[in-house]
Amino acid sequence: KNEVEQSPQNLTAQEGEFITINCSYSVGISALHWLQQHPGGGIVSLFMLSSGKKKHGRLIATINIQEKHSSLHITASHPRDSAVYICAVPSMDSNYQLIWGAGTKLIIKP
Amino acid sequence: DTGVSQDPRHKITKRGQNVTFRCDPISEHNRLYWYRQTLGQGPEFLTYFQNEAQLEKSRLLSDRFSAERPKGSFSTLEIQRTEQGDSAMYLCASSLAVEGYTFGSGTRLTVV
Numbered sequence: 001k002n003e004v005e006q007s008p009q010n011l012t013a014q015e016g017e018f019i020t021i022n023c024s025y026s027v028g029i030s031a032l033h034w035l036q037q038h039p040g041g042g043i044v045s046l047f048m049l050s051s052g053k054k055k056h057g058r059l060i061a062t063i064n065i066q067e068k069h070s071s072l073h074i075t076a077s078h079p080r081d082s083a084v085y086i087c088a089v090p091s092m093d094s095n096y097q098l099i100w101g102a103g104t105k106l107i108i109k110p
Numbered sequence: 111d112t113g114v115s116q117d118p119r120h121k122i123t124k125r126g127q128n129v130t131f132r133c134d135p136i137s138e139h140n141r142l143y144w145y146r147q148t149l150g151q152g153p154e155f156l157t158y159f160q161n162e163a164q165l166e167k168s169r170l171l172s173d174r175f176s177a178e179r180p181k182g183s184f185s186t187l188e189i190q191r192t193e194q195g196d197s198a199m200y201l202c203a204s205s206l207a208v209e210g211y212t213f214g215s216g217t218r219l220t221v222v
Binding site for chain 1: 116141143152153155158165166168201203210211212213214215216218
């Protein structure tokens with residue numbers, strides 16, 4: 001069974017700060033997902049990555065396959081970035097299921 | 111095509127009633143997933159379709175739950191004899207392969 005751990009669980013920062021959210025997993029994977037969920041809202045897929053780094057706007061995701069670790073960075077954070085950020089990896093028991101981290105609740109204060 | 115659509119957005123029902131939710135995936139996506147999310151928890155996998163075939167079903171899905179995807183396009187999730195413990199956000203997602211999930215906005219069910 002693949003275990004996914006995220007840190008921190010909660011993060012509060014001031015607008016403009018550089019944000020880092022970490023994700024570690026226990027078993028080798030083919031790809032890792034980063035997703036965003038606003039309060040009461042649906043889930044938005046941010047990144048799917050299997051190696052290296054991806055960038056989309058102010059969001060950057062990196063993954064180190066050897067260390068089984070991924071990070072999500074937000075540059076020039078803004079209050080609208082406030083959300084829960086979740087990493088997820090494929091289940092070892094299934095080709096179709098994702099195993100989800102507990103999420104990181106991010107609050108950006110103006 | 112504007113993404114994955116779910117209907118209704120909110121549903122309040124009395125305990126014991128049946129409810130049905132609909133999901134319209136992105137048209138070219140052959141894979142469709144249903145997840146359930148309760149407050150403060152991550153999503154739990156319920157079931158998976160590849161085209162019209164239901165290939166996987168979680169043990170979480172009791173006999174009161176049934177899902178269909180009759181023509182390999184839209185899907186329905188029905189809950190019979192609803193219980194208060196069924197109150198949750200029901201999320202649908204679709205993908206073309208194992209990567210690239212696109213989620214709908216979810217249907218929030220409240221059983222009173």
